[in-house]
Amino acid sequence: MIWRSTTLRGRLTLGYTGILTAMFAVLGATSVILLDRGLRMNVDDSLNSVASAIADSVRRPSFFGPDIEDALQSMLGPELAERFFQLLDPFGRPDPRLVPRGKSRLPLSAEALRNAARGQPTFETPRVRPGSERSFRLLTLPVVRNGATVNIVQVAMSLENVEATRSSFLLVLLVLAPVALTASALGGWFLARRALTPVDAMVEAARRIEAEDLTKRIPAPSGEDELARLGAVLNDMLARLERSFGAVRRFSADAAHELRTPLTILKGEIEVALRSSEAPAEIRQTLVSCLEEVDRLNSLVEDLLLMARMEGNALSAGPRPVNLAEVLQDAAPALSELAARAGNVCTVAAAPSLWIEGYDSLLFRLVFNLAENAIKYTPSGGRIEITLEQHDHLAVLQVKDNGPGIPPDVQEHIFDRFYRGDPAREGSGTGLGLALVRAIVELHRGQIHLSSDVGKGSCFRVTLPLSSPASSS
Structure with a gap:
């Protein structure tokens, strides 16, 4: 070989x-x-x-x-x-x-x-x-x-x-040639490494650049050589991508903002029509269905606006110390009720007081979305467990279920916007739940990981950095 x-x-x-x-x-x-x-x-x-x-x-x-x-x-x-x-x-x-x-x-x-x-x-x-x-x-x-x-x-x-002279000369060549080749190879390796060091720096910088933050640029070496031109071209491409993604985000935010008023008016008019006793049963059923769709559209609009604000650092208030144990306690009743309607059981384990710098409403949304997703895709009779622990300087939140699991090809896209892994549930949800979860985790400088086995269940693991004792007090 x-x-x-x-x-x-x-x-x-x-x-x-x-x-x-x-x-x-x-x-x-x-x-x-x-x-x-x-x-x-x-x-x-x-x-x-x-x-x-x-x-x-x-x-x-x-x-x-x-x-x-x-x-x-x-x-x-x-x-x-x-x-x-x-x-x-x-x-x-x-x-x-x-x-x-x-x-x-x-x-x-x-x-x-x-x-x-x-x-x-x-x-x-x-x-x-x-x-x-x-x-x-x-x-x-x-x-x-x-x-x-x-x-x-x-x-x-x-x-x-x-x-004898020829043999001596040949022996000298055979002895010196490997030494010269080894020294030349080491010298070539050193020169290649030195010449390609800017490429390594560009690769590391490009790895750190994500679609959510395209303001960063690749450090391009000075001069007019090939690496400098490559860095300039990549930075120009990133600038164009930043403008394109910014336009898409602005469009999403503007569209969501413009849809809020007509949706609110439409919802009010449907509710007024439902309160009327003169409407036939068929019409009332249609109005109820329309009201459900309007509520779903309202939820989608709110999610889009929230993601646009997080990506644009335009949240109304700044971060403050938040006790994650209290967030779990606040979400527990609603999640228990939601699980009972689906024929499942949702338990929230007793958790220690763990403080982080963040947004309590967004952290509530993080816990609720993860648990709601587990409840939604776990068949009746299933069990959902929510735990909160401390590992070193990290708060570790886990949401486990014993549902059908997530196939590997779906796991790659599970946090993408508007992605649904189960075509049979096409009409349920907005397709932004887990994308919003990832955006909230990244806003709090954390990480989220998914481990799942088909037929055994899934586990979403969120790690968030704890705040210092001074800030939490």
Whole structure:
């Protein structure tokens, strides 16, 4: 399985390291080849110089004198004269005028003999190993006099030093290359991290921006580079979204405000008509149905106005210390009555006095909406439990039921406006109950979580920060 980095920083580092590894491999291979070629050329030049000097000496008649051994040793050195020199006649046989030295004999290939007959030198790297040497370089040079080959000079040189130098160079490359690659990868990681730090800051800032508060902006780096342009574009997009959401909120608030007066008038006229004893039963039934719908519309209008005020920070009064235990006590009777009508039981557990900074009417609405939602969707004979506890510096409110539960796909949208998870109950409620609950929780700097198992029930858990003792007193 091929590991793949999931971050842009990791992919940049891997790509940079991969390219650098390929470059190191190409440069290393090229360096080794060029080094080997240069060393072998030096060997060939040395062989050619020695062979040319010997050939010049062979052309002189005085060369084959009684002191020829001493002359060769002084010219070539003892080891080279003993093991890596050979003088042949034009047919490739040892020259009888030279006493044989040692048992080893340098090889003479057919190609070298033909080239010598034509007066051309031949460089070879024979596979035969003279003595204990692993490999050697051989030069076969003809000695030409008056246009005819009179002798053949063979001079060889061990390639052990060449191979040792090449091996040492290769070892240095193999040792230093991983170190260089590791240092380059770390440097690339550091540079990528430094270059992408503004992106991380932009991501964190974008995470904190929600539809309920689009006044925040992403910190864009200064300059004219790509990140600066990206930040500017995102901030422009947020500004457009803020204007669009603001227009929608203003429309909702204005529409709700404008609907209050005609709905109030309509409700009054329907109630007057119902008090009339002359209306037939069918008409009275229709009027009762119309009055229920008007009440539902009034509730929807009030919810919309309340959400608009909370989102626009336009509540009539400021927050004050509120005892959550008293809020539960105030809501308990109405919830018990509502549950009894549905054939359920709603219990409010005894709670300690927990004080928070907030709005008592909104907190009452929070408790009532959560419990009403549980009562509404719990079949007859069910049980709803409301508890309030303190965990560290938080007040924890829980509303549990043993109803049918909420499917996972519905849980994702349960707090959206006008969302109903049960199509069978399309006509019940306004679709703003839980959306209003979330808005109230966020207004009080709290959090709300839902845990639900299909067939076992649901639990809404609200955490609210407690106020300091001084403020609550």
